Amino acid sequence: MTWFQKNRKIQKQVEFECYFEESQAPKQDKPKVKEARRSRTHFSRFQTDILIEAFEKNRFPGIATREKLAQRTGIPESRIHIWFQNRRARHPGRKQATAQLSQNSQCPALKTTDQPAPSKTLSSRLSVTTALSPPHTPSGPLNLSRGHQKQLSRTTVLQPSQVVQGRGDGQNSSVFIGHLSPVVTPGEEGFHTQAPFCLQIQERLQDPGESSGSAVPPLDRSTRAPAVNQHFRELDQKHFTFLQHWDEWLRSMLAEWIPDEKYWSPGESELHPQQVQLQQPASISHQVDTTPQQ
C-alpha cells in the first residue's frame, strides 16, 4: 500500500510536469483507469467483538498482535490495521487531547487509555520534546560531561504518538522509555516551560516491541516527595535507583539548558495546581497516590 501510494504520488508529479507537453501534442487515447475501491468489508459481530476487546486493551497494536487478531478473526491484517486507524480516529476517548493540553498545560507525553489519540495539531504546536538517553542506562552510565554535548543537543520534535507509544513495529526494546518533556510554548515574554518535566515510563509488555494505549503513570512531583507513588514503590530497587539518577540528571540538564531556573524549577510557588495535577487512567488510579504535593 505504501509503495502504491508513493508511486501514485510520483505518477501525479510526472503527469503534472508533462501536462503542457501533452497539451501541445496530439492526444493519445490512454484512458487512465482508476481501480475500483475495495469493496466494503462487513465484519461479523464476533469479529467486531474481538477487535473491540483488543482495542480496549491496546489502541496501537503492533504487527504481531494484528496478525494474531487476523488469525482469530479471519480478517486480513491490512483490514485490521485500517480498522484500528478508524477506531482511533472515531473513538478518541473522553476528552480532546489538544484541548486538554492547552487548558491544563500538560506534557504531551502524558497519555492514557482514556485520552484521545494524539492529534496532528499537537505536533504542529510548538511542543519541543527531547528524547534522550538516561544517565544510567542498562548498558552503562552516560557520560554527562560537556564534551558530550552533541548527544545532548540532539533535540527532536516527536510525534506525540511516538513519544507516548513508541513504535508499534517491535523496535522498542528497552524496559524504560523515558522522555524529558518540557512543554515550551511561546509566551508574551518569550518561551515558557509549562511543566517542570514529565517522565514517561513504559513497561515491557507481553510483546516487547508493542505499545499500549494504557500508559503507566508518569513520574510526577511526588517522586521527590516523601509520599512516593505506590506504583514506583513497587518497582524493584534497581529500577528505582535508575529513576532517581534520571531525575537528577534531567534537572541538571535543564539547569544547563535553561539557566533561568524560574522556567523549569519545580519550585512550589510558580506552579499552578493544574499544571501539577497529572491525569491517571481510571484503571490504575487505585494504585497511585495522585494527591498533588503542593
Added chain:
DNA sequence: AAACTAACCTATTCAAGCC
C-alpha cells in the same frame, strides 16, 4: 552523510449500506 525506503501515524474525505 545523504538518500532512499518501509512502516507507522493522524486528519480528512469518500462512499456503502442501514435506518
Added chain:
DNA sequence: GGCTTGAATAGGTTAGTTT
C-alpha cells in the same frame, strides 16, 4: 437524507538500509 463506518488519500514521522 442522516448516520455509521470501512476505505482511500495526503502529509507527516522514525528507523533501518543503501549509496
